[in-house]
Amino acid sequence: MKVLPRKFYERDTAKVAKDLLGKILVRKINSKLITGKIVETEAYYGKEDPASRAYLGRPKYCVELLYSEPGKALIYMVHGNWLFNVVAHEKSKAGAVLIRAIEPLNGIEIMKKNRKVEKIFELTNGPGKLTKSLKITKNLNGTFVFKKDSPIFIVEGEKNFEVGSSHRIGVTRDLKKKLRFFIKGNKFVSR
DNA sequence: AGGAAGATCTACT
DNA sequence: GTAGATCTTCCTA
Numbered sequence: 001m002k003v004l005p006r007k008f009y010e011r012d013t014a015k016v017a018k019d020l021l022g023k024i025l026v027r028k029i030n031s032k033l034i035t036g037k038i039v040e041t042e043a044y045y046g047k048e049d050p051a052s053r054a055y056l057g058r059p060k061y062c063v064e065l066l067y068s069e070p071g072k073a074l075i076y077m078v079h080g081n082w083l084f085n086v087v088a089h090e091k092s093k094a095g096a097v098l099i100r101a102i103e104p105l106n107g108i109e110i111m112k113k114n115r116k117v118e119k120i121f122e123l124t125n126g127p128g129k130l131t132k133s134l135k136i137t138k139n140l141n142g143t144f145v146f147k148k149d150s151p152i153f154i155v156e157g158e159k160n161f162e163v164g165s166s167h168r169i170g171v172t173r174d175l176k177k178k179l180r181f182f183i184k185g186n187k188f189v190s191r
Numbered sequence: 192a193g194g195a196a197g198a199t200c201t202a203c204t
Numbered sequence: 205g206t207a208g209a210t211c212t213t214c215c216t217a
Contacts, residue, residue, distance in 0.1 A: 079198040080211025
């Protein structure tokens with residue numbers, strides 16, 4: 001398994017979001033591995049994006065991470081749920097990719113225990129759900145996801161699928177662009 | 192203190 | 205399928 005290089009994240013946010021589909025998210029807890037295929041993402045930009053955290057400037061660490069170097073994990077709390085993003089943008093710009101859904105591969109029993117549900121489909125088909133399954137919280141903020149010894153990182157995956165796109169979900173002030181990407185026909189994409 | 196935020200669970204029309 | 209309560213930080217007053 002090859003870890004995606006730092007350069008992967010130093011490109012336009014929407015491109016990175018699209019390319020992250022099919023890649024494998026790896027979470028290491030006590031030397032145990034939990035993995036899942038990324039099946040749904042969204043791109044968020046900096047101050048010019050009304051849906052971005054940076055637009056309202058809150059919380060502060062989010063803005064700082066959005067504008068800092070690509071390849072870092074960015075986690076924040078909304079409505080009582082942690083959401084997992086990866087900082088990704090071209091040089092001197094700002095942006096991050098929100099991971100909305102993954103398909104569980106390994107460590108399913110651990111996820112069930114974390115989530116207290118039996119159905120595999122309910123495990124990770126939403127941004128707040130997958131963070132609970134993978135035990136992702138604020139203390140992973142700033143973690144590099146291109147390093148193999150990180151507690152969380154992303155590796156190469158498959159490429160045989162069709163990608164779909166739509167407007168972003170749950171956003172009160174959205175842009176005109178379609179910034180949500182997902183694998184067509186995958187059962188783990190959120191509704 | 193109060194309010195708002197990329198959501199989720201539950202309980203129904 | 206939708207509607208409502210509840211969720212947990214962080215910012216502003």
